[in-house]
Amino acid sequence: MNYEPDEKGYFGQYGGRFVPETLVAPLDELTTAYFTHRDDAAFRDEFSDLLTNYVGRPSPLYFAKRLTKTLGGARIYLKREDLNHTGAHKINNCIGQILLARRMGKTRIIAETGAGQHGVATATVCALFGLECVVYMGTEDMRRQAVNVFRMRLLGAEVRGVDSGSCTLKDAINEALRDWVTNVDSTYYLLGSALGPHPYPLMVRDFQSVIGREAREQILAAEGRLPDLLVACVGGGSNSIGLFYEFLNDDVRMIGVEAGGRGPTLGEHAARFMAGGRVGVLQGTKSYLLQDDAGQIAATHSVSAGLDYASIGPEHAHLHDIGRIEYLSASDDAALAAFKTLSETEGIIPALESSHAVAAAIDLAPKMSSDAVMIVNLSGRGDKDIDSVIAAESPDSGRTANI
Amino acid sequence: MSRIENALQKQRAFVPFVTAGDPDARTSLAVLLKLAELGADVIELGVPFSDPMADGPVIQRSSDRAISGGMTLAGVLGLAAEFRRQCDVPLVLFSYFNPILNYGLDRFAADASASGIDGVLLTDVIDAEAAAAARIFGGSGIDLISLIAPTTSDERLELICRNARGFVYAVSRAGVTGARIDVSSAAEALVARARRFTRLPIAVGFGISTREQVEEVWRFADAAVVGSAIVSVIEGSLTSADTVVAVDGFVRSLLPQFAKTGAEN
Numbered sequence: 001m002n003y004e005p006d007e008k009g010y011f012g013q014y015g016g017r018f019v020p021e022t023l024v025a026p027l028d029e030l031t032t033a034y035f036t037h038r039d040d041a042a043f044r045d046e047f048s049d050l051l052t053n054y055v056g057r058p059s060p061l062y063f064a065k066r067l068t069k070t071l072g073g074a075r076i077y078l079k080r081e082d083l084n085h086t087g088a089h090k091i092n093n094c095i096g097q098i099l100l101a102r103r104m105g106k107t108r109i110i111a112e113t114g115a116g117q118h119g120v121a122t123a124t125v126c127a128l129f130g131l132e133c134v135v136y137m138g139t140e141d142m143r144r145q146a147v148n149v150f151r152m153r154l155l156g157a158e159v160r161g162v163d164s165g166s167c168t169l170k171d172a173i174n175e176a177l178r179d180w181v182t183n184v185d186s187t188y189y190l191l192g193s194a195l196g197p198h199p200y201p202l203m204v205r206d207f208q209s210v211i212g213r214e215a216r217e218q219i220l221a222a223e224g225r226l227p228d229l230l231v232a233c234v235g236g237g238s239n240s241i242g243l244f245y246e247f248l249n250d251d252v253r254m255i256g257v258e259a260g261g262r263g264p265t266l267g268e269h270a271a272r273f274m275a276g277g278r279v280g281v282l283q284g285t286k287s288y289l290l291q292d293d294a295g296q297i298a299a300t301h302s303v304s305a306g307l308d309y310a311s312i313g314p315e316h317a318h319l320h321d322i323g324r325i326e327y328l329s330a331s332d333d334a335a336l337a338a339f340k341t342l343s344e345t346e347g348i349i350p351a352l353e354s355s356h357a358v359a360a361a362i363d364l365a366p367k368m369s370s371d372a373v374m375i376v377n378l379s380g381r382g383d384k385d386i387d388s389v390i391a392a393e394s395p396d397s398g399r400t401a402n403i
Numbered sequence: 404m405s406r407i408e409n410a411l412q413k414q415r416a417f418v419p420f421v422t423a424g425d426p427d428a429r430t431s432l433a434v435l436l437k438l439a440e441l442g443a444d445v446i447e448l449g450v451p452f453s454d455p456m457a458d459g460p461v462i463q464r465s466s467d468r469a470i471s472g473g474m475t476l477a478g479v480l481g482l483a484a485e486f487r488r489q490c491d492v493p494l495v496l497f498s499y500f501n502p503i504l505n506y507g508l509d510r511f512a513a514d515a516s517a518s519g520i521d522g523v524l525l526t527d528v529i530d531a532e533a534a535a536a537a538r539i540f541g542g543s544g545i546d547l548i549s550l551i552a553p554t555t556s557d558e559r560l561e562l563i564c565r566n567a568r569g570f571v572y573a574v575s576r577a578g579v580t581g582a583r584i585d586v587s588s589a590a591e592a593l594v595a596r597a598r599r600f601t602r603l604p605i606a607v608g609f610g611i612s613t614r615e616q617v618e619e620v621w622r623f624a625d626a627a628v629v630g631s632a633i634v635s636v637i638e639g640s641l642t643s644a645d646t647v648v649a650v651d652g653f654v655r656s657l658l659p660q661f662a663k664t665g666a667e668n
Contacts, residue, residue, distance in 0.1 A: 008530075008531065016532065017529065017530070018500055018527045018528060018529075018532070019527055019529065020456075020457040020526055020527060020550070020552070020574075021529060021550045021551060021552040021554075021555055021563075021574065022552040022553075022554050022574060022577050022578075023554075024529060024552075024554070024555070024559065025554035025555065025556060026554070164460075164463060164467075165453065165454065170454065171454075173456075174454055174455075174456045177456045177457075178456060178457075178459070178579045181457065181577060181578060181579060182577060182578040182579060183577075184554060184577050185577075278505070279504075280501045280504060280505060281499075281500045281501045281504055281527065282454060282501060283454070283456060284527070289501070291501065291505060293475075294475035294476060294477070294502060294505070295476065295501045295502035295503070295504065295505030295506065296452065296453040296470060296502070297453045297454050297501070
């Protein structure tokens with residue numbers, strides 16, 4: 001089956017381009033540049049060289065022996081994106097896009113960030129190439145991810161706090177789009193997830209699909225066969241589509257895990273396929289969207305800043321509708337418990353985002369046979385989340401999880 | 404010729420923008436009637452949206468005020484209907500796509516027409532999706548107003564102008580809405596390019612806040628759109644002054660026909 005978008009950037013009925021007229025020309029320019037360079041040998045060589053020698057790829061596919069034994073079911077492998085330079089999968093996409101920005105002659109890079117991982121990765125590649133970097137970040141997220149704010153500034157980026165709306169990722173994207181529309185000539189918008197107007201969802205997926213290509217080879221080497229199940233968390237959806245894409249045409253079950261937050265009431269979670277999620281248009285793309293009865297974007301909540309977003313990448317919306325990928329949600333409490341379990345059983349502290357995928361694995365593995373094989377995408381490391389977890393377990397948080 | 408196109412046939416047309424329901428529906432209606440009384444040729448009525456990515460902070464804050472006050476798309480249509488019972492000035496709704504998509508395009512077209520809406524401008528809809536909306540709106544006698552920007556290529560300009568209805572809205576510069584010091588030279592160049600492809604009136608907006616800028620726009624375009632500057636006056640009036648009186652004073656300072664003979668400038 002063909003999983004490519006059409007020339008207008010539609011995956012089924014989702015995606016496309018819903019932007020102010022001013023952005024059409026820069027998006028056309030970007031699309032042309034991307035399609036020109038993506039199959040160009042020099043571009044691919046440079047991308048591949050940086051992934052190997054700067055990012056440290058391939059990332060290991062690690063058999064989580066003690067976790068597997070503890071859960072007593074499927075054999076669990078972790079795709080260790082947390083071991084990448086900068087500590088998350090985000091750097092893969094940033095390397096690809098910064099090479100493109102350079103070929104386009106852009107001198108100023110802007111980005112949005114939620115948890116700060118994409119902001120750090122963007123600041124990193126800008127430092128690597130000596131480019132000006134401005135990162136927009138919601139003030140609520142700056143509070144939750146103070147260490148990453150410091151890292152970005154250390155790397156020479158200017159971090160601009162956004163205190164409109166819910167002061168999170170969505171608002172940071174609005175502000176980045178406003179910057180781009182004002183500075184289209186000089187500026188490259190380095191979008192961090194498989195979101196936004198065409199060609200971003202396609203381009204980000206392509207740059208992240210290295211995760212699945214490696215995982216496929218690695219699992220074949222380790223187990224001599226393809227896995228039964230892939231599990232990844234889904235905010236905008238870049239780490240999950242990066243793992244899943246290479247397996248779409250295989251007989252492999254896939255589960256995306258959304259942020260279930262504090263419960264199913266609209267405003268308390270960021271699970272777009274749960275109640276309150278309907279087809280809509282936000283920030284350049286058509287997809288499932290958490291919105292109220294009047295079509296205003298709903299507030300969202302997740303303990304993890306990186307999953308705290310009202311919409312989802314359009315390719316996920318399509319794969320959901322055709323039934324190729326299943327979507328579950330994991331609550332804040334389940335993610336926090338998984339954060340602790342993985343730390344204790346494997347000596348690996350996962351990002352709170354990735355902890356949602358681990359939580360689903362903890363739930364599913366015991367229900368599977370001991371012959372079954374699953375791969376969990378460990379999209380990032382959890383050092384950045386220590387303060388959030390301390391806050392969540394404090395007596396006045398009202399939380400019952402035993403962390 | 405549509406009512407909008409007809410209203411902009413005169414030279415030196417004035418098109419004010421306000422956000423519907425800012426700060427509340429009752430005040431908003433009074434402001435609209437005042438703008439009509441002061442000679443607005445067409446009025447742009449903003450549908451408040453939670454995530455106005457093409458707008459600057461002034462209009463973003465006005466959207467937040469309107470939403471906090473309970474304004475919805477249905478409420479905007481009610482406000483428009485009330486205005487229409489008292490006044491003939493053409494109304495153009497200025498909206499992001501999601502509230503209208505959520506309402507349903509067909510249902511929206513029927514209800515908007517019944518409310519006396521003459522045109523709709525969708526901030527974030529282009530190309531095939533715009534053409535589809537234009538067909539649905541056109542079926543109810545509503546013009547889909549098209550935007551052009553300095554970054555728009557000649558090829559796109561020709562296509563957009565060919566399908567345009569009512570008037571063509573030229574964005575004066577790359578950027579979001581909000582008052583600026585000067586009218587960009589990009590605006591004049593854009594209008595000149597667009598004239599090659601359309602005989603519709605051309606309005607220029609984004610950043611116009613003074614009488615000098617209005618007159619500058621009138622030198623090369625048919626209509627001047629003033630948005631954020633009026634919305635700022637509304638915002639400034641909230642704590643101290645009467646909003647309608649404040650808007651009246653500002654618009655009088657903006658339009659040359661109210662200038663007192665012998666006044667400075």
